[in-house]
Each structure stands twice: as structure tokens, then as C-alpha cells.
Amino acid sequence: MSGLCLGTVQLGMKYGVNNALGRQPTEEESFAVLRAAQKGGVDYLDTASAYGEAETLLGKFDVSRFRVISKLQPGLDQAADETSILREVELSLHRLNIQQLYGYMLHRAEDMENDVIVRGMMTARETGYVEKIGVSVYEPEEALRVVQSGDWDMIQIPYNVLDQRLDSTDFFELAEKNHVQVFARSAFLQGLLLMEPERLPAQLEKARPYIEKFRHTVAGHQCSVEEGAMLFSYCHPGIDKVVFGVDTETQLMRNLELCNKAESFKDCWKELHGAFSDVPRDVIVPSLWKN
Ligand SMILES: NC(=O)c1ccc[n+]([C@@H]2O[C@H](COP(=O)([O-])OP(=O)(O)OC[C@H]3O[C@@H](n4cnc5c(N)ncnc54)[C@H](OP(=O)(O)O)[C@@H]3O)[C@@H](O)[C@H]2O)c1
Numbered sequence: 001m002s003g004l005c006l007g008t009v010q011l012g013m014k015y016g017v018n019n020a021l022g023r024q025p026t027e028e029e030s031f032a033v034l035r036a037a038q039k040g041g042v043d044y045l046d047t048a049s050a051y052g053e054a055e056t057l058l059g060k061f062d063v064s065r066f067r068v069i070s071k072l073q074p075g076l077d078q079a080a081d082e083t084s085i086l087r088e089v090e091l092s093l094h095r096l097n098i099q100q101l102y103g104y105m106l107h108r109a110e111d112m113e114n115d116v117i118v119r120g121m122m123t124a125r126e127t128g129y130v131e132k133i134g135v136s137v138y139e140p141e142e143a144l145r146v147v148q149s150g151d152w153d154m155i156q157i158p159y160n161v162l163d164q165r166l167d168s169t170d171f172f173e174l175a176e177k178n179h180v181q182v183f184a185r186s187a188f189l190q191g192l193l194l195m196e197p198e199r200l201p202a203q204l205e206k207a208r209p210y211i212e213k214f215r216h217t218v219a220g221h222q223c224s225v226e227e228g229a230m231l232f233s234y235c236h237p238g239i240d241k242v243v244f245g246v247d248t249e250t251q252l253m254r255n256l257e258l259c260n261k262a263e264s265f266k267d268c269w270k271e272l273h274g275a276f277s278d279v280p281r282d283v284i285v286p287s288l289w290k291n
Contacts, residue, residue: 085120
């Protein structure tokens with residue numbers, strides 16, 4: 001089974017296709033989420049300098065007991081040099097109020113092509129500011145480049161019931177062979193997978209047949225949609241940590257409970273695995289969800 005990593009974009013800005021809370025959580029609500037995560041044994045936090053107030057909020061909470069992963073600001077000036085990458089890491093450490101990051105990732109996979117940025121990332125690791133370096137990706141081709149290159153210790157991929165694209169490549173085998181730690185985000189596809197088909201926004205109506213098929217499959221195994229979505233990623237043998245987002249402490253507690261049911265999920269997992277190879281890209285890539 002995988003472990004869990006709490007994502008924090010939801011705590012730093014208003015986010016998500018559904019956003020049941022309808023707003024960004026307050027500082028006190030966010031602290032309640034972090035306290036519950038710590039108490040529940042979640043060891044990892046995923047954040048980024050691009051997540052609005054997230055790093056500063058985490059800095060006000062004591063996150064020194066978590067393994068914190070942050071990401072390089074996307075779109076750094078072309079003239080960025082190694083020193084500017086180190087300065088970005090220092091700024092993140094300062095905002096987070098910690099001495100060392102467990103992980104630091106490129107937020108934009110295109111930055112892998114920039115030798116200066118890659119060298120800056122390696123220097124950040126050599127200086128001890130960062131234990132591991134990695135890349136957060138959106139596309140299977142980018143993921144394959146990361147695990148083939150030998151430069152990176154970790155990767156964050158999108159992965160969920162509707163987005164099983166990496167299973168039809170040798171990504172997971174390569175990640176294991178080359179010792180790249182795999183973090184998988186979007187188990188709930190930003191909340192889309194949990195929505196009632198009748199409540200889908202007009203621009204996501206095309207997701208309806210896949211959502212209905214998913215709901216039908218999990219119901220056949222007496223599983224809830226939350227269980228189906230979370231446990232599908234959690235039970236994947238190639239995923240080290242599932243990066244999940246929540247807006248409330250209640251959702252966090254619920255997600256921890258779901259993971260206790262992993263043992264009984266095997267048959268449902270087998271039926272879902274490989275069953276969604278025809279989902280259009282504009283359903284599984286949130287940046288293509290147009291209003
Ligand atoms: N490029 C990148 O590196 C990148 C991109 C995106 C995200 N991330 C990271 O990944 C993390 C996860 O984000 P994601 O977009 O992938 O989201 P996700 O984990 O697929 O979905 C999170 C959303 O699902 C809903 N949810 C979660 N638990 C629930 C429960 N028990 N019951 C009902 N609803 C529940 C909540 O939305 P509602 O209540 O609003 O419906 C929540 O905001 C982020 O926090 C961030 O750290 C990284």
C-alpha cells in the first residue's frame with residue numbers, strides 16, 4: 001500500500017471544480033486540517049511557492065515534524081541562474097520556517113530542458129537545503145523523461161481511475177528500477193470523481209459516461225465513490241505516496257478512514273484497473289476544463 005501526502009493548494013487559495021466549502025479555508029480551519037493530519041500519521045506535505053498563501057500558512061504552523069515538499073516558481077526569468085534557484089529555495093524555507101526541505105520539485109516539466117535550472121536544483125541538493133529533487137508533471141511523455149534521465153529522486157504524476165495513462169507505459173517499472181519515488185496526485189480529480197453526475201457543470205458533461213461507469217463499478221463492490229477514488233491510487237503497487245487535497249478537517253478524517261479499507265478493495269481495484277482507456281484528454285486534464 002502507498003502512504004499519504006497532504007496537498008496544500010486548497011489551503012492557500014480558492015481551488016477546485018466543486019469546492020464544497022465555496023471559499024478558501026480560514027487559517028484556523030487550515031490549522032485544524034494540519035493538526036488532524038499530524039495526529040492521523042500523515043508524514044508528508046506537498047506545497048509550492050505558486051500556491052497563494054500556502055507556504056506562509058504552513059510557516060505559521062509548526063511543520064518541522066512533516067517531510068515537506070515544495071516546488072520552484074514556474075516561469076522564472078530566462079536570465080535565471082543557479083544563484084536565483086538557490087534564492088528561491090531559501091525564500092521557500094523562510095516562508096515555511098524550516099531549515100531543510102525533504103523535496104524540491106520543478107513545477108513545470110519544461111524546466112527540465114533548462115540546464116541552468118537543473119544545475120541549480122542539483123546545487124540545492126548538494127548544499128543540503130533539500131534532501132531530494134524532482135519534477136511535477138502533467139503528461140506521460142514528461143513522466144517517462146524524468147524516470148529515464150537519472151537526474152531526479154522523485155516525481156509527482158497525475159493518476160486516478162479516469163487517468164490510467166501511465167499504466168500503458170513502462171513508467172512504473174522504470175521508476176522502481178531507477179529508484180525514483182512516485183507521488184501521485186488527483187485521486188479525486190479535484191473532486192470531479194465524487195460529483196453526482198446530475199450536478200456536473202455544463203463544460204464537464206462529457207465526463208458523465210465515465211463517472212457513471214465508475215459509480216456503477218464501485219457500487220457493485222459495495223464501495224462508496226470516495227473509497228473507489230482514493231483506494232484506486234492507494235492500492236497501486238507502483239505509487240509510493242498519494243497526494244490528496246481537502247478543504248475541511250472532516251474530509252481529512254474521512255480520507256484517513258478510507259485507507260483502512262484497502263485490504264478489502266482488491267477485487268474492485270482489479271475491475272477498475274484497465275477499464276478506462278478511452279477517456280478523452282479534456283476530461284482528465286483539469287487545465288483543459290474550460291468555463
Ligand atoms: N502541478 C502540480 O504539482 C499540482 C497540480 C495540482 C495539484 N497538486 C497537488 O495535489 C494536491 C491535490 O490536489 P488535486 O487537485 O489533485 O485534488 P484531489 O486530491 O484530486 O481532490 C481534492 C478535492 O476533493 C474533494 N475531497 C477530498 N476529500 C473528500 C472527501 N472525503 N469527501 C468529499 N470530497 C472530498 C475536495 O473538493 P471539494 O470539497 O471542493 O469538492 C478537495 O478539494 C494539491 O493540494 C496540491 O498539493 C499539484
